[in-house]
Structures are given as structure tokens and as C-alpha cells.
Amino acid sequence: MDWTWFHRFGSPPHFYRIAGTLIPWFAWLAALCGLAGLIGGLGLAPPDYQQGDGYRIIYVHVPAAVLSTMAYAAMATAAGVGLIWRMNVAHAVAASCAAIGASFTFLALVTGSLWGRPMWGTYWEWDPRLTSELVMLFLYLGYMGLRGAIDDTARADRASAVLALVGVINLPIIHYSVDWWNSLHQGHTLLKFAKPSMPPSMLVPLLLLMLGFVLYFAAIVLVRARGEVLRRERNARWIAELLGAPS
Amino acid sequence: MKLLIGENLQLWRGELHVLRGLSLAVDAGCCLQVTGINGAGKSSLLRVLAGLLPAEEGSVSWRGIDTRGDQHAYHSELAWLGHGTALKADLSARENLRYSAGLRRELDSAQIDAALARVGFAHADQRLARQMSAGQQRRVALARVLLLDCALWLLDEPTSNLDSSGQRMFTQLLEAHLDEGGLAVVATHQPLAIDPQRLQTLELA
Amino acid sequence: MKVPSAAVVSPGKAGWRLVQRDLRLGFRRPGEWLQPLVFFLVVTTLFPLATSPELSRLRDMAPGALWVAALLSSLLALELLFREDGQDGTLEQLAVSGLPLPWLLLAKTCVHWLLTGLPLVLAGPLVATALGAPYASIPGVFAALLLGSSALSLIGAVGAALTLGLRRGGVLLALLVLPLAVPVLIFGARATSLAMAQDPMTAPMYLLGAIAVLSATLAPLAAAAAVRISLE
Numbered sequence: 001m002d003w004t005w006f007h008r009f010g011s012p013p014h015f016y017r018i019a020g021t022l023i024p025w026f027a028w029l030a031a032l033c034g035l036a037g038l039i040g041g042l043g044l045a046p047p048d049y050q051q052g053d054g055y056r057i058i059y060v061h062v063p064a065a066v067l068s069t070m071a072y073a074a075m076a077t078a079a080g081v082g083l084i085w086r087m088n089v090a091h092a093v094a095a096s097c098a099a100i101g102a103s104f105t106f107l108a109l110v111t112g113s114l115w116g117r118p119m120w121g122t123y124w125e126w127d128p129r130l131t132s133e134l135v136m137l138f139l140y141l142g143y144m145g146l147r148g149a150i151d152d153t154a155r156a157d158r159a160s161a162v163l164a165l166v167g168v169i170n171l172p173i174i175h176y177s178v179d180w181w182n183s184l185h186q187g188h189t190l191l192k193f194a195k196p197s198m199p200p201s202m203l204v205p206l207l208l209l210m211l212g213f214v215l216y217f218a219a220i221v222l223v224r225a226r227g228e229v230l231r232r233e234r235n236a237r238w239i240a241e242l243l244g245a246p247s
Numbered sequence: 248m249k250l251l252i253g254e255n256l257q258l259w260r261g262e263l264h265v266l267r268g269l270s271l272a273v274d275a276g277c278c279l280q281v282t283g284i285n286g287a288g289k290s291s292l293l294r295v296l297a298g299l300l301p302a303e304e305g306s307v308s309w310r311g312i313d314t315r316g317d318q319h320a321y322h323s324e325l326a327w328l329g330h331g332t333a334l335k336a337d338l339s340a341r342e343n344l345r346y347s348a349g350l351r352r353e354l355d356s357a358q359i360d361a362a363l364a365r366v367g368f369a370h371a372d373q374r375l376a377r378q379m380s381a382g383q384q385r386r387v388a389l390a391r392v393l394l395l396d397c398a399l400w401l402l403d404e405p406t407s408n409l410d411s412s413g414q415r416m417f418t419q420l421l422e423a424h425l426d427e428g429g430l431a432v433v434a435t436h437q438p439l440a441i442d443p444q445r446l447q448t449l450e451l452a
Numbered sequence: 453m454k455v456p457s458a459a460v461v462s463p464g465k466a467g468w469r470l471v472q473r474d475l476r477l478g479f480r481r482p483g484e485w486l487q488p489l490v491f492f493l494v495v496t497t498l499f500p501l502a503t504s505p506e507l508s509r510l511r512d513m514a515p516g517a518l519w520v521a522a523l524l525s526s527l528l529a530l531e532l533l534f535r536e537d538g539q540d541g542t543l544e545q546l547a548v549s550g551l552p553l554p555w556l557l558l559a560k561t562c563v564h565w566l567l568t569g570l571p572l573v574l575a576g577p578l579v580a581t582a583l584g585a586p587y588a589s590i591p592g593v594f595a596a597l598l599l600g601s602s603a604l605s606l607i608g609a610v611g612a613a614l615t616l617g618l619r620r621g622g623v624l625l626a627l628l629v630l631p632l633a634v635p636v637l638i639f640g641a642r643a644t645s646l647a648m649a650q651d652p653m654t655a656p657m658y659l660l661g662a663i664a665v666l667s668a669t670l671a672p673l674a675a676a677a678a679v680r681i682s683l684e
Contacts, residue, residue, distance in 0.1 A: 086301075138631040145627055149618050152261055158681040159614050163628065166610055166674050170632050173663070177635035180659075184642065235262070297548050300684050323460065323550030331541020335473070337480040346473035347542075350466045351549055352458040396458055 010087040012229050013238040019222040026219035033212030040205030048202075054118040059206060061111035063213040064104045065129065068136060069171070071101030071217060075143070076168035079161035088232060089225070091157035094164065095147065096224035100217060102140035108133050128182035132175050139167045153232065249274045250430055251296070251399060256305035258291055265291050266302065271449060273430050275398075278421060278441060281434040283451030289434035290330070292451065293403045296432060297327050309399070323351070326397040328405055332388040336377035340368060340387045343376060348394035362390040367416050381408035389420065400424060400431040466551050467559040474563040488529035489571040495521040496579045511584030515644035518580055519637050522572050522597065526604040527626050529568035530612045533560065538616045538682070547683055554672035557679065561609045561672070569601040585648045592647025599660040600640035606667035607632050613678035635663055 009015055041059040048055040075097035082090030112130045113123045124130075143160055150156035198206070233239060249272035258266035265288040273279045281289045294300035296307055298318055307314045314321040334343050344359050366386040376384060385408050392400060400421075406414050418440050421431060425445055433439065439446060461469070478485050499517040500510055537543045537560075546556050576597040577590040585593065611629040615621035639656040646653035 135631050135634055138627070142624075142628040142631060145624050146614060149615070149620070149624055155681060155684055158684075159678060162610075162674055162678050162681065163614055166632065169670070170635075173635045174631070177638045177659075181638045181642070294684075299544065299547060299680075319550050319552070321550075322548045325548060325550070327545065327548045329541050329544050331539070331544065333541035333545045335477055335536075335540070335542065337477050338473075342473075342476070346469055346476075347545060349461070350469050350546075350551065351461055353461060354458060358458070394458075 010085065010089045012089055012233050012236070013242070015089045016226055016229055016242075019226050023219050023222050023226075026215045026222070030212050030215035030219055033208050033215060037205045037207075037209030037212055040201070040208065045202045045205055046199075054115070057111050057115045059209050061108055061115060062206060063210045064108040064111060065133060066210060067213050067217055068101055068105040068108050068133060070214070071097050071104055072136065072139070072164075072171065073168065074221070075101060076164040079157075079164040083158060083161040083165070088157075089229060091161065092228035092232060093221060093225045094161065095157070096221045096228055098140060098144050098147070100220050100224070102137060102144065104213075104217075105133055105137040105140060109137065126182065128179045131182070132178045135174050135178065136171065139171070143167070250310055251432070252308045253296060254306050254308070256292070256295055256302045256307070258288070258295060258300070258302050260291060266295070266305075266451075268305070269451075270305075273432060273447065275428045275430055276425050277445050277447060278425060278431045278433060278439065279447045279449060280439050281432065281449050281451065282436065287451040289451055290403050293401050293432065293434050294329075297325065297401050298322065324398045326392045326395040326400050328388055328392055328400075328402045330403060332384045333391075334376040334384050334387060337375055339373050339375055340379070340390075343387060344391055344394060348391045351395060354394060358394065359390075362393045363387070365393060365416075365420065366390045367412065382410060382413060385409055386413060386416075389417065393420065398429050400429065400433070402431065402433045402435075404435055405433060406435060406437050463551050463555055466549075467555055470546075470556055470559045471563050474560060475566070478563065478567045484532060485529075485567040486571070488525040488568045489575060491528055492521050492525040492572050492575065493579070495524060496583070500583070507584035511648065514580055514583035514585055514648065515641040517583060518576055518593075518597075518644060519600070519641045521579075522576065522601060522640075523604065523630070523633055523637060525572055526569065526601065526608055527629060529564070530608040530625060530629070531622060532568065533564045533609060533612045534616055534679070535612075543616075543679060544683055547680060553676040553679065557609065557613070557675045558668070558672040561605055561675075564609075565602060565605040569605050573597045573601055580644070580648070586650070588650060589644075589647040592653055593644050596640050596643035596647065596653070596657065596660065599657070599664045600636050600643075603636045603660070603664040603667045604633055606664075606671035607636070610671050610674045610678060613675040613682065616679065616682040636660065639663070 009018065037059065042056055045056075047053045075094050078090045078094035078097065081087055082094060109130060112127070112133070116125055116127070116130075117123055143163055146163055147156045147160045150159060230239065251271075251273040253269065253271045256266045256269045257264075269292065271279060281292060283289050291300060295302045298307070298314055298321065301315075309321045309324070312320075333347060335346075338346065340363060341356070341359055344362065345354065348354060348359075366389050368383065368386045368390065376387070379387070385405070389405065392402070392405075406417050409417065414437065421433070421439070422441050424431060425441070496517060499513060499521075503509065503513065534543060537546075547553055549556075573594060577585075577593040580589065580593045581587060608625075608629050611625050611632075614628065615625045618624065639660045643653045643656040643660060646656065
């Protein structure tokens with residue numbers, strides 16, 4: 001199989017260019033999906049017979065939670081690629097995923113907490129999903145902390161890559177153990193809807209918003225990664241040529 | 248065929264372009280002396296040759312084989328002496344050698360005593376490493392290099408903290424090693440008083 | 453061409469020599485290695501002081517208190533694993549020795565566990581009884597701590613290797629290791645509370661065992677990669 005496309009993508013000037021063309025597409029599609037999803041979810045979908053209008057927070061909570069896990073997987077994959085193939089661009093992408101992934105995790109926690117208020121009466125209960133999200137937030141913070149503590153970029157890249165890979169192996173174990181822990185004590189579970197039993201009028205906006213969040217994530221990561229690549233390659237010739245500066 | 252070959256080595260440390268397309272070749276029985284001002288990259292070059300620091304571009308080959316391919320085989324023929332002496336402060340000289348060189352070679356106490364004698368540490372008492380002076384520690388570290396009995400020596404500032412008798416001792420050890428067909432790459436400011444025919448110099452700017 | 457005259461040591465034997473060295477070093481500085489144990493005892497004493505001296509109330513809290521204290525003690529002990537070897541150049545020598553680094557680090561971690569983890573495993577059941585556990589639960593608590601503390605040492609080794617030589621690495625180490633240790637904490641505490649209730653504790657013990665085995669196989673590989681990165 002011809003892997004040149006892979007290596008071309010890993011070359012900073014190519015990545016910079018390709019990302020530059022992709023970003024507006026992702027951004028506009030994200031806005032479109034988001035808008036459609038919000039109108040459908042907040043306006044058109046009927047209120048739930050149990051929770052009234054309070055359930056609508058799932059339109060933000062569920063995509064945020066899904067994205068928080070997806071971002072970690074993306075971060076670990078990019079880090080792994082960077083570690084194995086020694087690709088600077090991959091490390092830049094991994095670094096860009098961290099903060100946005102942590103933000104999604106935080107958003108999931110906050111929206112989960114807000115949702116819990118009308119359902120349980122308190123802002124926090126040790127729900128297995130929320131507890132897993134909390135531990136994942138700590139994993140993100142650890143990753144960002146390790147990156148920040150190492151001055152040398154190359155060592156920071158590689159050390160945090162090892163951490164991300166260890167974390168991604170641990171994530172399912174942590175998830176399982178938290179679920180197990182919660183099930184022992186008959187804890188409350190937040191998401192009572194099973195996917196198939198959701199009527200299409202509720203499900204479709206949710207899927208649209210999910211897609212919107214994914215595209216938004218991709219756009220933001222590419223924007224940040226481009227900036228990161230610029231910062232790392234600031235002394236390279238191709239940037240000077242790009243700016244048309246006399247070299 | 249030259250045993251140790253470095254080709255087109257490029258290395259950045261942060262912003263600094265430390266090694267710019269450096270190439271070198273060392274034959275059996277020869278010593279390459281690496282000189283340069285502080286910060287020129289002597290230690291970095293040695294670490295690249297040892298495989299501790301990956302170069303961005305270029306390759307290091309030993310006996311014609313790229314060292315990145317089979318690191319274990321390369322390392323089993325390498326004796327490394329870095330900045331740290333790698334002596335455990337709470338062990339005596341003999342114990343240090345028994346548990347460091349002894350990880351790689353089967354040694355008996357006669358061999359250990361002989362090595363200590365060669366580095367001028369004959370009065371190998373029970374003193375712990377932390378009670379030794381820096382020069383004495385360096386001598387014990389050199390004894391370890393001797394005991395490892397490897398073909399390639401990569402030594403970073405081996406004579407630091409050694410007095411003039413210590414430096415003479417080192418020169419003798421180096422010459423004996425080269426006589427046996429070994430090779431060495433030594434980063435040092437001091438001039439090496441060995442046969443000029445066996446000595447190459449590389450100055451890093 | 454130079455040929456070594458002395459015989460080469462096999463990796464297995466090298467690992468054993470490394471264990472002997474680290475044990476010898478450990479016994480020359482016993483104070484250092486007893487500190488995590490003392491910390492463990494101090495922390496577990498804090499729990500009754502902070503709540504109540506009634507054993508019936510302490511009994512409910514005992515598994516959690518025991519495991520949190522064990523976890524924190526292990527974290528403190530991790531400082532001792534690679535720090536000195538990293539500073540004096542010993543780790544560097546191991547990395548260029550031609551011997552498999554994961555195996556050597558596993559040997560080091562085993563000794564580290566013997567010197568810091570095993571005391572906790574032995575003291576833990578006694579502390580549990582002081583917190584209200586019935587004497588019959590001692591074997592169960594011991595077994596759970598045995599598996600759990602081994603896993604903690606292994607997971608912690610990866611964190612210690614990643615933060616080698618970093619200033620203020622101690623807090624960062626805790627931040628890295630604690631989330632990864634959550635499963636061990638959950639299953640270990642559950643096993644302990646089942647042991648205290650005299651109920652069968654097979655389920656969490658199997659899970660703890662699985663984590664311990666997984667850590668023993670994967671953690672040395674990750675730690676070796678991290679050590680090489682730290683040495684660059």
C-alpha cells in the first residue's frame with residue numbers, strides 16, 4: 001500500500017496547507033449541524049413525559065461526554081503516531097487535543113451536574129458516568145501538567161505520548177471499575193434513555209448535535225495544531241517563504 | 248572497514264543546532280578525541296553515538312550495521328562513561344564494581360582487585376563511595392570500564408578530577424586498550440599523550 | 453579485534469544481581485525505606501481522630517481509609533525508586549548495558565516493593581483490626597493488599613519514570629498516578645470490606661489479580677520507554 005499520503009500529511013508545510021483548507025469546511029458544517037440540532041432539540045422535540053423540559057440538557061451533555069472520550073482517543077492516537085514515526089506534526093496535534101478535550105470533559109461535568117439538580121435534588125451525586133468523566137478530567141490535567149513541567153519540547157512530546165498511551169489503556173478499565181463500584185450500591189444513573197427507545201424527534205437533533213460537536217472539535221484541533229506547528233517550526237525556511245519574506 | 252561510523256548526524260537541542268551534518272569514522276586500534284568549547288556539543292555527540300540520544304537525521308553504524316537496528320548487540324560491546332560516575336554512594340569500591348560491571352560480565356574478586364590496582368586504587372579498603380574524593384570515584388569508574396572488557400569505549404571527560412598521576416594512568420589504560428585492538432571516542436579538553444598515528448581529533452565549533 | 457575474556461552474564465542473572473544490589477543498598481539506609489510505613493500508620497491514625505473512636509463507626513470506614521492511606525504511602529515511596537539512580541548515572545548505565553531495560557526495571561520495582569510495599573501489606577491487616585475489623589478478616593485483607601500494593605508499585609513506576617529529574621515532580625507524580633490507580637482502589641477496598649464482612653471476596657480479588665498481572669507485563673515496558681525518554 002502506498003503510504004506517501006501519510007508521510008506527506010506529516011510534513012509540516014503540507015499539513016499547514018491541508019489543515020488551512022479543511023478548517024472553514026469543518027467550521028461551517030459544524031455551525032450548520034449545531035444550529036439544526038439546537039432548533040430541533042430545543043424547539044421541535046416534545047417534552048419528556050417524566051422530566052418535562054429538563055431533559056433537553058442532554059443535547060449538550062451527551063455530545064460533550066462523547067467528545068471528551070473521543071478527544072482522548074484522538075490525542076492518544078496522534079501521540080502514538082508521533083512516538084512511533086517520530087512525527088512532529090502528530091505531536092502538535094496531540095498537544096492541541098488536550099485542552100479542548102479537557103474543556104469538553106468539564107462541560108460534560110457541569111451539564112451533568114445541572115441536570116442532576118432537577119432529577120436528584122443535588123448538584124452532585126456519584127453517578128458512574130459523571131465519576132468516570134471526573135477521573136478522565138484528572139487524566140487530562142495530568143497530561144497537561146506533564147507537558148507543562150518539561151521544558152524541552154521533544155522530551156515533553158515523547159513523555160506525554162507515553163502517558164497518553166498508558167491512559168488510553170487504562171480508560172476502559174477505569175470506566176468498568178467505576179461502573180462496577182456504582183452498581184454495588186444501586187446508585188443513580190443519569191441517562192435513563194436507551195438509544196433505540198428515543199423517538200426520532202428527540203434522537204435526530206441529538207445525532208445532529210453530536211456530528212456538529214465532532215466537526216467543531218476537528219476544526220478547533222486543526223486551528224490549534226496549525227498554530228502549534230508554526231510555533232515549533234518558526235525558524236524553518238518554508239515559513240519564511242510562506243510569508244513572502246526575503247530569506 | 249572502519250568499525251564505528253557516524254554519517255551526516257544532525258541534532259537539535261531545543262533551538263540550538265548542535266550537530267550539523269557531522270560524519271566520523273573510527274578504526275580498530277584508534278582513538279577519536281572530540282574537543283570543543285563548553286556547550287559545543289561534545290557530550291551530545293557522545294550520547295548520540297551511545298544511542299542515548301536519537302539524532303534527527305543521520306545514522307551511526309557499528310561493524311557496518313545501523314545501531315538503531317539491534318541496539319542490544321551494539322551496547323553489549325560498548326563501555327560508556329558519562330558525566331555521572333554511576334557509583335552508588337553506599338557501596339564500597341569493590342561492591343560497586345561487583346554490582347555494576349558484574350551485571351554484564353562474570354567477575355571474581357581477583358579480577359576486581361587487578362582492575363583496581365591498574366587504576367591506582369590498590370588500597371581498596373572498605374570505604375564507601377560517598378567517603379571517597381571525586382578523583383577516587385573517577386578511578387573506580389575507570390576500573391569499571393576496564394572490567395567490562397568491551398571493544399568500544401565512549402568516554403565523556405574521563406580525566407575530570409584526576410590529578411597528573413591519574414591522567415598518566417588513564418593514558419596507559421587507553422594505550423593498552425588500543426593495543427588490544429579496541430577503539431575509543433573520548434571527549435576531553437586535555438591533550439591525549441598517545442601515539443599520534445592512532446589519534447584522530449574532531450573539533451566541534 | 454578485541455574479544456571479551458570474561459563470560460557474558462545472562463539477563464536473568466543480571467536481574468538477580470541488580471536485586472541483590474538494591475537490597476544491599478536498601479538495608480544500608482533502613483530509615484529511608486521505613487518512612488512510607490510510618491506515614492501509613494500516621495495517616496490511618498488520623499481517620500479515627502477526625503471522626504470518632506467508636507469501633508462500630510470506624511468499621512464502615514476502615515476499607516476506604518486503609519486503601520487511601522496505602523495509596524498515598526505508595527506515592528511517597530515512589531520518590532525512592534528511580535531518583536538516585538537517575539541522578540548518579542546508574543540508570544544511564546542500565547540503558548546502555550545491552551540488557552533488556554524493562555526486565556531490569558521490573559527487578560528494581562520488585563525490590564522497591566519488598567522494601568516499601570511489603571511492610572504496608574504486613575501492617576495493613578493489623579491496622580484494619582485497629583479500625584474495627586474482625587480478626588478472622590486478617591488473611592483476606594492481607595491478600596487484597598498483597599495484590600493491590602504490587603499493582604500500585606508497578607503503575608507508580610511508570611509515573612516515576614515519566615517525572616524523572618523534573619523539579620516539583622512529586623505533586624505531578626501524584627496527579628499522574630492517582631487516576632490510573634482508581635481501579636486498584638475500587639477493587640481493593642471492595643475486597644477488604646467483603647473480607648471484613650466475612651463474605652466471599654472472589655470477584656474483586658480476580659479483578660485485582662488481573663490488574664496486577666496486566667501491570668506486571670505492561671508497566672515495565674512503559675517505564676523503560678519513559679526512562680529512555682528522560683535520559684535524552
